[in-house]
Amino acid sequence: xxxxxxxxxxxxxxxxxxxxxxxxxxxxxxxxxxxxxxxxxxxxxxxxxxxxxxxxxxxxxxxxxxxxxxxxxxxxxxxxxxxxxxxxxxxxxxxxxxxxxxxxxxxxxxxxxxxxxxxxxxxxxxxxxxxxxxxxxxxxxxxxxxxxxxxxxxxxxxxxxxxxxxxxxxxxxxxxxxxxxxxxxxxxxxxxxxxxxxxxxxxxxxxxxxxxxxxxxxxxxxxxxxxx
Amino acid sequence: xxxxxxxxxxxxxxxxxxxxxxxxxxxxxxxxxxxxxxxxxxxxxxxxxxxxxxxxxxxxxxxxxxxxxxxxxxxxxxxxxxxxxxxxxxxxxxxxxxxxxxxxxxxxxxxxxxxxxxxxxxxxxxxxxxxxxxxxxxxxxxxxxxxxxxxxxxxxxxxxxxxxxxxxxxxxxxxxxxxxxxxxxxxxxxxxxxxxxxxxxxxxxxxxxxxxxxxxxxxxxxxx
Numbered sequence: 001x002x003x004x005x006x007x008x009x010x011x012x013x014x015x016x017x018x019x020x021x022x023x024x025x026x027x028x029x030x031x032x033x034x035x036x037x038x039x040x041x042x043x044x045x046x047x048x049x050x051x052x053x054x055x056x057x058x059x060x061x062x063x064x065x066x067x068x069x070x071x072x073x074x075x076x077x078x079x080x081x082x083x084x085x086x087x088x089x090x091x092x093x094x095x096x097x098x099x100x101x102x103x104x105x106x107x108x109x110x111x112x113x114x115x116x117x118x119x120x121x122x123x124x125x126x127x128x129x130x131x132x133x134x135x136x137x138x139x140x141x142x143x144x145x146x147x148x149x150x151x152x153x154x155x156x157x158x159x160x161x162x163x164x165x166x167x168x169x170x171x172x173x174x175x176x177x178x179x180x181x182x183x184x185x186x187x188x189x190x191x192x193x194x195x196x197x198x199x200x201x202x203x204x205x206x207x208x209x210x211x212x213x214x215x216x217x218x219x220x221x222x223x224x225x226x227x228x
Numbered sequence: 229x230x231x232x233x234x235x236x237x238x239x240x241x242x243x244x245x246x247x248x249x250x251x252x253x254x255x256x257x258x259x260x261x262x263x264x265x266x267x268x269x270x271x272x273x274x275x276x277x278x279x280x281x282x283x284x285x286x287x288x289x290x291x292x293x294x295x296x297x298x299x300x301x302x303x304x305x306x307x308x309x310x311x312x313x314x315x316x317x318x319x320x321x322x323x324x325x326x327x328x329x330x331x332x333x334x335x336x337x338x339x340x341x342x343x344x345x346x347x348x349x350x351x352x353x354x355x356x357x358x359x360x361x362x363x364x365x366x367x368x369x370x371x372x373x374x375x376x377x378x379x380x381x382x383x384x385x386x387x388x389x390x391x392x393x394x395x396x397x398x399x400x401x402x403x404x405x406x407x408x409x410x411x412x413x414x415x416x417x418x419x420x421x422x423x424x425x426x427x428x429x430x431x432x433x434x435x436x437x438x439x440x441x442x443x444x445x446x447x448x449x450x451x452x
Binding site: 002003006010014015017018066067070072073074076077079218219220221222223224225 | 255261300302303304305306307310311312313314315317318319320322324325326327328329330331335338339340341342343344345371387388390391
């Protein structure tokens with residue numbers, strides 16, 4: 001799978017090269033967390049998770065769009081579509097998990113929860129699923145502004161919609177809310193949340209990979225003769 | 229060789245293009261390519277052949293389909309009809325920057341070179357050789373967004389050559405070059421032909437058409 005490791009490395013270098021983005025990636029969830037810290041138990045965790053999802057999914061969206069013109073040339077240079085996508089997936093999910101881990105430490109130290117491990121799991125689920133979601137939206141919608149509006153809608157809907165409604169479970173961040181509920185109130189199905197998290201993560205990644213592979217496919221009119 | 233609308237002609241071979249054994253076996257055969265965007269037809273039944281060691285300039289008015297033709301040749305755009313046969317690997321240098329502004333030049337060389345299995349060090353060394361021929365020294369730490377337009381274009385050309393292509397497709401590759409680099413670029417084209425590569429250049433520089441072997445005029449008006 002040529003190109004996976006170097007693509008992961010270059011995606012990280014690109015993101016870490018945007019210092020303001022790195023700062024905001026860490027600060028946005030903190031702002032959300034701090035804004036609701038004095039509210040009743042658990043609300044700060046919910047909003048930290050929301051801020052984390054917004055920040056990470058936006059970064060993943062831009063990570064996709066910033067290399068849109070570069071990728072066809074990398075394909076011609078010998079990289080595979082799968083390697084290019086999985087490299088980007090690895091680095092953005094890793095970055096999401098890293099920021100989530102920072103907030104897991106903060107929440108564990110700063111909040112009293114019924115099930116602390118569920119709070120940790122909720123934040124990691126939020127950071128990782130948001131990365132996959134951002135890559136999928138970036139693959140489907142090539143323009144950044146439209147992509148941002150879609151992300152705001154999806155992530156915002158997940159927070160404002162009644163979690164007991166069936167439509168809430170159809171949204172990609174449902175696992176996060178379920179896990180926060182279990183962490184704070186002791187209610188919520190952890191097993192179902194984990195299944196949802198994994199299923200949506202894998203499902204969205206497969207769809208985004210398929211779209212990327214189609215976009216970067218070798219066209220039928222092109223025939224290579226004796227390529228070295 | 230070309231369609232009725234397009235005009236294809238050969239010009240005397242460049243003086244600096246001696247016949248030497250070719251380490252590459254490049255070549256490009258375009259047959260009956262037709263392409264429309266909606267109701268607007270931009271390419272009609274275009275056919276041409278660029279054998280190993282030859283260069284072709286594609287000229288014509290704005291919007292006549294030069295860049296579209298190159299994208300069809302690179303496999304980035306599907307034609308409505310027609311085929312493209314490529315001998316060897318393809319290298320494509322787009323008119324718009326196909327680069328990542330937040331990476332360094334060395335990062336680009338490493339990324340492109342990895343596609344051929346090169347280590348970072350080998351890719352940077354090989355890229356630096358191409359860059360030197362364009363009178364450019366690859367900076368180590370500077371992000372691409374801080375480079376001048378001409379320097380970014382040199383990186384564009386350099387990354388294109390890192391895959392060691394048999395067919396080199398260049399869409400107005402010298403934009404922003406200073407005069408010296410511009411002359412160096414045409415010297416490089418001669419060198420690539422000497423190495424046996426097939427080179428296609430979209431250009432508006434009509435006074436340089438004596439530097440290429442063949443000319444394809446997509447506007448249907450033969451170039452003087």
